[in-house]
Amino acid sequence: MMLSLLLGLLILLSVILSGVRGWPLLWHGGLVAAALLAAARDAATPVLPCLAAVGVMAAILPLAWGLARLEDMPPSARERAVCMGGGLVLTILAVIAVPQGMMDKAARLDLIAALAVILCGVLAAAVRRSVVGQCAGLACALNGLMLLAGLSGRGAVLAGAALLLGATMLVAFVCLRRLAWGRVAE
Amino acid sequence: MNLPLLLPAALCWPFLSMSVLAACPPASARQAAVGLSAIGLGLAVLAACAGGGWAGTPFQVPPGVLRVLLPLPLLTLWLSCALAPAAGAPGRRGGGALTHGLAGGATVATACADLLSGTVAIGGVAVMAALAIATTRGAARAGWDLFRLALSGILLAVPGAIVLIAVPDGTSRLDGLGGVLLSVGLGTVAGLGPAAPVVLAAEEYAVPAALAPVMTAVPVLRHLAGVGTVQGLAQSQPQWDTMMLGIATIWLVVLPMRAASARRRNRLALGVLIGLAAVAAGAGGRAGLAGAVALLASAALLGPLVGAAGSASGDGALRYLWAALALRPPFLPFGGLALTMLAVCDAAPLLAGPLLLALVPGCVRAGAQAVSVPAGAGDAAPASRDRLAALAVALLLGGMVVLVAAALAGGPVR
Numbered sequence: 001m002m003l004s005l006l007l008g009l010l011i012l013l014s015v016i017l018s019g020v021r022g023w024p025l026l027w028h029g030g031l032v033a034a035a036l037l038a039a040a041r042d043a044a045t046p047v048l049p050c051l052a053a054v055g056v057m058a059a060i061l062p063l064a065w066g067l068a069r070l071e072d073m074p075p076s077a078r079e080r081a082v083c084m085g086g087g088l089v090l091t092i093l094a095v096i097a098v099p100q101g102m103m104d105k106a107a108r109l110d111l112i113a114a115l116a117v118i119l120c121g122v123l124a125a126a127v128r129r130s131v132v133g134q135c136a137g138l139a140c141a142l143n144g145l146m147l148l149a150g151l152s153g154r155g156a157v158l159a160g161a162a163l164l165l166g167a168t169m170l171v172a173f174v175c176l177r178r179l180a181w182g183r184v185a186e
Numbered sequence: 187m188n189l190p191l192l193l194p195a196a197l198c199w200p201f202l203s204m205s206v207l208a209a210c211p212p213a214s215a216r217q218a219a220v221g222l223s224a225i226g227l228g229l230a231v232l233a234a235c236a237g238g239g240w241a242g243t244p245f246q247v248p249p250g251v252l253r254v255l256l257p258l259p260l261l262t263l264w265l266s267c268a269l270a271p272a273a274g275a276p277g278r279r280g281g282g283a284l285t286h287g288l289a290g291g292a293t294v295a296t297a298c299a300d301l302l303s304g305t306v307a308i309g310g311v312a313v314m315a316a317l318a319i320a321t322t323r324g325a326a327r328a329g330w331d332l333f334r335l336a337l338s339g340i341l342l343a344v345p346g347a348i349v350l351i352a353v354p355d356g357t358s359r360l361d362g363l364g365g366v367l368l369s370v371g372l373g374t375v376a377g378l379g380p381a382a383p384v385v386l387a388a389e390e391y392a393v394p395a396a397l398a399p400v401m402t403a404v405p406v407l408r409h410l411a412g413v414g415t416v417q418g419l420a421q422s423q424p425q426w427d428t429m430m431l432g433i434a435t436i437w438l439v440v441l442p443m444r445a446a447s448a449r450r451r452n453r454l455a456l457g458v459l460i461g462l463a464a465v466a467a468g469a470g471g472r473a474g475l476a477g478a479v480a481l482l483a484s485a486a487l488l489g490p491l492v493g494a495a496g497s498a499s500g501d502g503a504l505r506y507l508w509a510a511l512a513l514r515p516p517f518l519p520f521g522g523l524a525l526t527m528l529a530v531c532d533a534a535p536l537l538a539g540p541l542l543l544a545l546v547p548g549c550v551r552a553g554a555q556a557v558s559v560p561a562g563a564g565d566a567a568p569a570s571r572d573r574l575a576a577l578a579v580a581l582l583l584g585g586m587v588v589l590v591a592a593a594l595a596g597g598p599v600r
Contacts, residue, residue: 097363118345122338134334141341148345152352157344160306164337167313171320171333 026061029139033057075133082127083120090119110147117144135172139165193240193247196229197297200260200290207283216270219282223264223289230257230293239299246299248408251475255408258486259292262400266490284318288401295405302347304409305372308402309340312375315398328387335384336375343371350413366427369410373431376406377457378464382435383442386457400489403460404482411467411478425468432464459485 037050075083094115098108121141125134142165149157203222210218234256239246247253263285270282291311298304316336320329346367353361370379377385377399385399410428439457446454459481466477 097359099359115345118341122341125334125338131330134330138334138337138341141338145341145344148348152348157348168337171317172330174320174326 029057029061075128075130079127079129079133083124086123086127087116087120090123091116094119114144114148117141117147120144131172135168138168142168190238190241192229192233192236193238193245193297196226196233196256197240197245197290197294199226199229200263200286200293204283204286204290207286215282216267219267219270219286220264223260223267223286226289227257227260227264230260233257240297244300244303245294245297248296248299248412251472251479252408252411254479255296255404255482256293258404258483259289259296259401262397262486262489263289265487266397269490281318284314285397288314288318288397292401292405296408298405298409301368301409301413302344302351304405305340305343305347305368308372308375308405308409309336309343311405312336312340312398312402315401331384335381339371339374339381341371342367342374346371365413365425368413369425369427369431372406372410373428373464376402376460377435378403378406378461379431379434380438382438382457382461386439386453397489399456399460400486403463403485407460407463407467407478407482410464411470411475425470428468429465430468432461432466432468435461435464456485456489459488 033054091112094112098112098115100108118141121137121139121144124137124140126137128134128137142161145157146161149161199222203219203226206222207215207219234247234253237247237253248255266285267282288311291307291314295304295307295311298307313333313336316329316333318329319325319332322329346364346369349360349364350368353364373379374381410425413425413428436458439454439461442454463478463481463485466474466481468474469477
């Protein structure tokens, strides 16, 4: 019961936040840190995941702040509608596509949540105009991938997804700085 | 023949040559690039001939006809190094080294036997190409768009691969979901389907990015063609999603072709070849695989020619390129097209005889034309380029003959 509530909350927040302005990055950074802390609780040596969580937060907070300063293009009503409506439709499709009875209930819920989060994030990255919004969508999809990797017990994919998240933020930052410079030079 | 060190050497060589090139003095960089890529190509060809795998890693020479795909990225690399203008701009060195890295990544991704590791390797190649554009002056927005596209594709393809591997039997709905996610994601990375215009337009910015469609399409189609065996289905089972992706690519690329400039038209024709290869790979069967390999080989041969045609004055290379891209009878693209038709239609063997009869006279005529025209031009500078173009055309011809013969030799095609 508790698990389904949590996963539903995760899907709902990811769908809603994919259409909103500045908050999704912080939300996804917090999710990464929470995942790493949860891994630390299970692991034999909790120091490394804890340090990684602190590192993720320390990297994401200034980057999110800088991204918000560099480009501030609020989502239009159309983008917001497409993101939320499309996200809901994709979630329903994910529920239909994952069959009942093949696995236990918790695994099915996990799989649905991961697929919905990934699809919503990719949709947001495709629809949004502002680079900050696209970056947030990609971060959202990476979170879904981390959930899926943790579900299937692939530690390497989990670490790779966390690394990719950092790379995404850095590339977005570099591109945006160049774009902002170009605008100043004009 | 069993040489256990051949495949590791072939896979590691491009990265070694990349680091050598980065440290090479600019005066000798071009000769070094040509020589190093030639050695890499030789190693890859030997490894593909020898077969086998690298013990302890997921790397293995692809089975069957697909093993031809292993040296293709390095062939593209060698051609582009040989066709590059002698006096490069100062910014070209980093681009040249990065091109070697791209080719190495594509070779590694082609050699992955496992679906998941192959997907991750393809993602690395695509993200590297996108980063090369993003750091080019004035192309930050295009680079970011390409990066976003590649990352989205990988984010869809990795869950697809995980689901496909985790589900034991090949019949359930979950399995279909994994297949669709995988093919859509990998197609997005390789510039198939709706992603084709973005990927083909981004090529004008940086040297490595000009070859990126070929470098990503080779491993992507190798893995999409091998999905049938992962699922435990018969090899001849058609993969409808891959076929639909290829057809969408062809439409999206052909429609803007009429209004495009000559150079852009060549790029779009490259997209048509890759789309046709996707259709052939999706159709499956012996003829489909052979057709996909033939079309990818022609794309790998013609990709560097497209890049070189714009940099120099119009010469023999451009003429050969146009003759080859026009899908006229004597060339490999046409052979691939014919094999694709064979794979898609069920009445395949009936078409083979007339096609071969039509091929031979056209072959002789167009070959004579192509040789006589550049001799009349009397231009001293592009002589070496003409020789290379003649070599490329000879390779196209020989490859087509071998592939058609191989596909028709073994009894029923499907």
